[in-house]
Amino acid sequence: MTENDELIHDDIETPESAGATPAPIPDYDEDDIKTLDWKEHIRRRPGMYIGKLGDGSNFDDGIYVLxxxxxxxxxxxxxxxxxxxxIVDVADGTVTVRDYGRGVPLGKLVDVSSKMNTGGKYDSKAFKKSVGLNGVGIKAVNALSTEFFICSVRDGQMKSVLYRCGDKVEESDIEPTTEANGTLVRFTPDASIFRDYAYRDEFIVPLIKNYTYLNTGLAMMFNGKRYISRHGLLDLLRDAMTTDPLYAPIHLKGDDIEVAITHANQRGEEYYSFVNGQHTTHGGTHLAAFKESVSRTLKEYFKRDFDYSDIRNGMIAAISIKVEEPLFESQTKTKLGSRDMGPDGPTVAKFIGDFIKTELDNYLHRNTDVADIILKKVQESERARKAMAGITKLAREKQKKANLNNKKLLDCRVHLNDSRGNEEKKLASSIFITEGDSAAGSITKIRNVETQAVFSLRGKPKNSYGVPAKILYENDEFNLLQAALNIEEGIDGLRYNNVIIATDADVDGMHIRLLLMTFFLQFFPDMIKKGHLYVLQTPLFRVRNHKTTKRGARGGSAAGDDTYYCYTDEERIAAIEKLGDNAEITRFKGLGEISPEEFRGFIGPDIRLDRVSLRKEDAVAELLEFYMGKNTMERQNFIIDNLVVEDDSQIG
Incomplete structure (x- = not known):
């Protein structure tokens, strides 16, 4: 059992443990065996093809995968x-993409858009280092769209096909055209699958930018704005960094590989990895080899027995490689599983290791000023780690004792860092950080024990702004929290894909939100940059039909159309207008005020989450200094000048 395993508590009830009688096994015969056609299988099991569905409020929702x-x-x-x-245009929920490549062979336009396992990338001679190899992607887009239109122009001829929910409804003849070669695809995601979806530019623009970083010289137009990169991963690092680098990033390029490396005065490590243009957000064999190679090369260059963690502390880097016939761990291609660069190529580890050993070592010998800065940073990290060694040891011993009776973490079965298991469930793995036992009560009773864990704070956490890293171990709350998340050594081992702050919608709750966000911004900013931190939105009001309520209608999902849960004043006013004089309004101020049955819908498929984001232009250091620093009087005057008094006269 590991230290983190000791935080797990067996509150997961099975039918056997509850004393329930096992359900009888139903009959199973030939009539139960069914064969679904290609589009029906995709529409019934979309998660197999595009990961989670979502409504567009998160960067990894399915509509962006389309x-x-x-x-x-x-x-x-x-x-x-x-x-x-x-050219990419997105308007009113419809996406149009026009490229100027060779165009799909006209005679195969129907096949490539509607026949599974059909494509031109199985033979590596045609598409040597492609990201889409299995002939599935565009078919999934077709099946999951209410309308899908594809048109190909090839050497003065054009052909188009129109589909609705995967069914072909119109196919044109091959006709002459003066249009330039290429392919146009237009699709509208099916609103019955992606409920209440809406595209957000804030998630599309980074996707567009990543394509330009990885394909220098490629111009991409998104809704009329042009994006282009001249310096590849160097541009990516410059745009992504929220703190100033200690030295100008090292930029190295070779055949099928490009890397950019620098250090900053921040805790932990931060990486951006790509394979054949695909952003591998969960890393894989290439990222592991890169981290190992850089650490070993720097250690050998300095001829010091440095710990790898000290070498990589504060490192910000990006790597892009091109692999023949890449093997990913899921259809969404977020983690590389390939061990080899191709059928006849070297291993990924050897290819990256040889490149880094030669090119990075040469760079350091030519740029000794940069080497000196790196050495100073590594030595500072080493001193800080050794200074905290005693504190860390005592904290871990204390943690072990506390874990024996620690009821603050109620764990789930599936975790993001599981070596095996259902990829969709791993991506759904979540932990709710709540304020106190009463707030955790409703969530604990109705959570999905497969994928939803709960960590209950003892009270308000300490303000961590401007304090040294030793607070992570000296403060019991932070010590247990980082251990529960398994992020002490960085976020590679993060146990939950979604870390959700769930606090009351009152002043104290908002304060706790700020304190927790400050904690992550200070010590684990990469968790935010990689999109793992969220704030749970719960309804502020319940508006229901007073007469129906008196007849016995219950709240929650069973309440029907007579009950409305409102997250804003606008939604409350709209609900009151619908119910008129019969409207009964309840103001929720604490999570504990919402019954478990009502809460079920708020952390289920329709969960509303606000992702905590971190961008260069956010000026995070200045924001933290103002809101969490020692300038109490300045903040007090700001609050007085901007105070808004809420009118509760309509809330009964």
Missing amino acids: IKEVLDNAIDEYMMGFGKQI
Whole structure:
């Protein structure tokens, strides 16, 4: 059992443990065996093809995967040397992508858009280092769209096909045209699958930018704005960093590999990894080899027995490689599983290791000033780690004792860092950080024990702004929290894909939110940059039909159309207008005020989450200094000048 395993508490009740009688096993015969056609299988099991569904409020929601699947084909054309521009337009929920590659062979336009396992990338001679190899992506987009239109222009001829929910409704003849070669795809995601979805530019723009970083010289137009990169991963690092680098990033390029490396005065490590243009947000064999190679090369260059963690502390880096026939761990391609660069190539580890050993070592010998800065940073990290060694040891011993009776973490069965298991469930793994036992009560009773854990704070956490890292171990709350998340050594071992702050919608609750966000911004900013931190939105009001309520209607999902849960004043006013004089309004101020049955819908499929984001232009240091620093009087005057008095006269 590991230290983190000791935080797990067996509150997961099974039918056997509860004393329930096992349900009888139903009959199973030939009539139970069914064969679904391609589109029906995709529509019934979309998670197998695009990961989670979502409504567009998170960067990894399925509607963005649909865009990526179409763009991947356009990018592959550019990588093969065809087409210098890709145009993307998104309006009213409909996406249009136009590339200027060779165009899909006209006679196979129907096949490539509607026949599973059909594509032009199985033979590596045609698409040597493509990201889309299995002939599935664009078919998934077709099946999951209410309308899907594809048109190909090839050497003065054009053909188009129109589908609705995967069914072909119109196919044109091959006709002459003066249009430039290429492919146009237009699709509208099915609102019955992606409920209440809406595209957000804040998630599409980073996707577009990543494509330009990885394909220097490619111009991408998104809703009329042009994006282009001249310096590849160097541009990515410059745009992504929220703190100033200690030295100008090291930029190294070779055949099928590009890397950029620097250090900053921040805790932990931060990486951006790509394979064949695919953003591998969960890393894989290439990222592991890169981290190992950089650490070993720096250690050998300095001829010091440095700990790898000290070498990488504060490191911000990006790596992009191109692999023949890459093997990913799921259809969403977020983690590389390939061990080899290709059927006849070296291993990924050897390829990256040889490149880093040669190129980084040469760079350091040519740029001794940069080497000196890195050495100073590594030595500072080493001193800080050794200074905290005693504190860390005592904290871990204390943690072990506390864990024997620690009831603050109620764990789930599936975790993000599980070596095996259902990929969709791992991505759904979540932990709710709540304020006190009463707030955790409703969530604990109705959570999904497969994928939802609960960590209950003892009270308000300490303000961690401007304090040294030793607070992570000296403060019991932070010590147990970082251990529960398994992020002490960085976020590679993060146990939950979604870390959700769940506090009351009152002044104290908002204060706790700020304190927790400050904690993560100070010590684990990469968790925010990688999109793992969220704030749970719960309804402020329940508006229901007073007469129906008196007749015995209950709240929650069973309440029907007579009950409305409102997250804003606008929603409350709209609900009151619908119910008129019969409206009964309840103001929720604490999570404990919401019954478990009502809460079920708020952390289920329709959960509302606000992702905590971190961008260069946010000026985070200044924000933290103002809101969490020692300038008490300045904040007090700001609050007085901007105070808004809420009118509760209509709330009964």
